[in-house]
Amino acid sequence: MQSQWLLALRGYATIELRGSGPEAIEALINAAVDRKMTIWDIRIKQRQVAELKIVIADFFRLKPLLKETGCRIRVKERHGLPFMLDRLGSRQLFVAGLICFVAGLYLLSAVIWQVKVEGNDKLTATEVLEAARAEGIRTMQWKFKLKETDELSRGLHSRLPGTSWVGVEVKGTQLIIKIVESKQPEQKELQSPRHLVATHNAVITQIFADKGKPMVKPNSVVRKGDVLISGVIGDEVHQQTVVANGKVKGLVWYTANVEVPLTQMHKVYTGETQRRDYLLIGGRALKLYGYRQQDFEREEIIEDRKTLHFRNYALPFGWLKERRMQVSEQEQALDQAAARSLGLERAKADLLMEAGAEARVVDQKILHEKTENGKVYMETLFEVEQYIMEEKAIVQQGE
Template identity: 45%
Template sequence: MSGQGADWLKGMVTVHIRGGRAEELVNRALAGGLQLSTIRWTSSGLLEFELSVSDFFRLRPYLKETGCRVHVTKRKGLPFLLVKAERRKLFAGGIVLFFAIIFMLSSLVWSIEVQGNIKLTEDQIRLAAKEEGLYPLQWSFRLTDADVLSKQLVRKLPGSTWVGVEKKGTKVIIQVVESTIPKQSALNTPRHLVAAADAVVTEIIAEAGRPVVRKNMRVKKDQILISGTIGGEEYSRTVVAKGNVRGLVWYEFEIASPLVQQVKVYTGEKKTKWFAVIGSRALQVSGYGKDEYKASEAILSEQKISWRNWTLPIGRLKETIMETRLEERTLTEEEAKNAGILQAKADVLIKAGSDAVIRDEIVLHEKADNGKVYMKVLFEVEQSIVKEMPLVQMQGE
C-alpha cells in the first residue's frame, strides 16, 4: 500500500503551534520517533506541521516540556469519516438502504419482450416461458442458463426452429424464429381480366393470356381486357389471365365547403401533474384537484431511471393539461374552394386505390350561398382498371 493510502487509513491531522519554544518542540518530537511532515511557518508566524492521529496523542509530553500549545486545523482519513458516519447513523443507513433497494430491484425481471413471432401468439410464448421459470418479478439469479432455457422453449413451442433468450438490464428479450412452410399456390380457375369501370386505356401489360385492347382505346365496364382463351378455334385452350391494365377514369364530386370553420387553439393556460412510476403503476404526487378547463388536451412525458444499459422500472411521469378552445376562422371563397377540393381529392384516392394518380381536375359549376361554396368537380384519375371474371361464368351465360 502507498504511503498516502496508509496515512489515510491511520488518519492525519494538521496542527498549529502557539507560544513556548516551537523549534525545540519539533526537534524533541523528531528525536522521540514522531513522524512530522510538511513543517513550515505560516504567514501569521505560527509553526505548522502534519502528523498521524497516534503521534498526535504522543505529542502531549513534549508540549509540556516546551511550554507550547497545539491547535488542530485540519482532519482527514478513515477514523474521522467513521466518526461522522456514527453521528449520522440515519443518513448512512439511508444510503445503505437506498443502494440495497436499487440492487434488489435491478435483480428482478421487470418485463419480457417477445420478438419475431408470426404464427405463434405472444400468450403462447409467455406461457411456455413461465413454465420454465421465466416471468415478470422473477429473480434473475433463479433463471435457468440462457442456452438451456432456449432449448427447452424450442421443445415447448411447436413450429419454432430457434428461440433466443437475452437479458438486458431488467428486461428479457425472447427472439423466436419460426419454421417456414412453403406456400401452396392457390388453385385458380381459368379467367378473363375485364374492365372494372368505363375508362381510356393508358397501359397494358399481359403476363398470361391474350390482350384484346390497346393503349388509348376507350373501354366499357365489364369489357374483356386480357382474354383467358388463347389459340385458334380448333386448338384453343383456357388459361388464368394475368397482367395489369391502367386507364383514365372520371369521378364527379359535389362539394359543399363552409366559409366559417372551427379551429382548435391553445389558450396558454396549463396545469402540471407529477406521478411516481413503479412498474406499470403510477402514483400521483402533485397537481391534485379537478381540472377547471371546459376543453383540454393532455400531453404525457415519462422518464425512467437508467444507468448505462440498465433501465429500472422506476421513474416519474409528467402530465401537462393544456386548455383549448374552438375559434371560428372565416375563409375567403378561394380558401374554402381549395379546402373542399383537397378533401375531395383525398376521398377520390381512397376510392380509386393506393396506386391511383389524379391527372386533372375540372370545376364544372361553382357558387357561394348560405355561408358555403358549392362546386361540382370532375376528376381525371389514372388507376388500375382490371377485375377478374371466371370463364365458367362466361360459358354459363
C-alpha cells in the same frame, strides 16, 4: 433554479414581504440575489407587498437584510421533506409503519406477478409460456433475476419456431411477451381459365399482358365488362384456355358533390400551462406538486417519465412530469377561393383512396358552384388514370 424534487428534499417556504415602499422590497431582493440566495417565483402583490419562494437554509440568512431594509416577512406556506418530518414529530410508530409500507411496496413491485402474451395467433399461449419458463420467465420471479430483455427476446425467438420477431417488455409487475408470427406464403388455389375484363367505362392508356391475348390497344374506348386480355389463345384450330394475367390502365371519369363550410374550427394553444409532478412507486403514482390546480376544460397533456436504474436493473421508482396545456377551438373564416381549394383537395383524396393503388388525377373541372347558408357547394368532374381490370371466368360449352 434547482429541480423541483431537489427543492422538495431541501424544503422551501412561500413568504410575504412588506416594506415601506417598492424601493425597500427591491433592495432586499437585490441583496438576496447578491448573496446567492435561492429565491424564485417573485410576485408584486401591492405597492408595499411582494411574495416569493425561498429555501429553508436561505430563509434564516434573511434576518440581517430585514434589519438593513426595514422589511418584515410572514410565512404563508411550507413545502418539502423537512416540514413533513417536523409535522410527524414523535409519531415514531407511524414513521416506522410508513417505512415498512414503502419497503413492502418495493418488495412487491420487484416481483413479476403476471406474464402476458400478445400477438400470437397460430401459437398457443401455453406453448409461449412453456418457452418463457425455459428462459426463467414465470410469475413470482424477482425482476433482478431476469436476463436482459434483449437476451430474453433472442432466447424466446429461438425456442418458438414460426415467429419472425419476439419482444419482451416489463411494465411494473407485469411482463409482456409480444409476438409477430412469420407469414407463410399462401397456397394459391388452382384457378379455372378466365379473362381480364374492364371494371369501368374508360379510355385505355396502358396495357401489359403477362399471360393471355391483348384485345385492346392504348387510346381504345372500352365499356364496363369488355374483354381486355383474353384467356383464349391460339387460332381456331389450335385453341387453349389459360388464366389471363396482366395490368391495364385507363382514364375513368367521376363526378363528386362537394360541400365546404366557410367557417372552420381549429385547435389553438392559449399559452396557459400547468405542471404536475409525481413520484412513481411500482405501478402507483404519488402526486408531489400541483395539488390545487384545476383541470382545464380542454387540455393536451405531455408526459415525461423517468425510471431510476441501478447498474443494469430498472428500479420500481421513478419520476413523472406532466405538462398540461390549455387549448381552445377557434373559428377561421374562409373566403370562397380557399373553400373551393379545400373542397377539391378533400374530394381528390377520397377519390384516390377509392380508385386504388397507383391512381392519379389527370384533370379536374368544376361543373357547378354555388354559395348559400354559409357553405360552398360544388359539382366536380375528375379524370383519373387507374387500373381497370378484373377477372371473369371463361364458361366452357357444356358446363
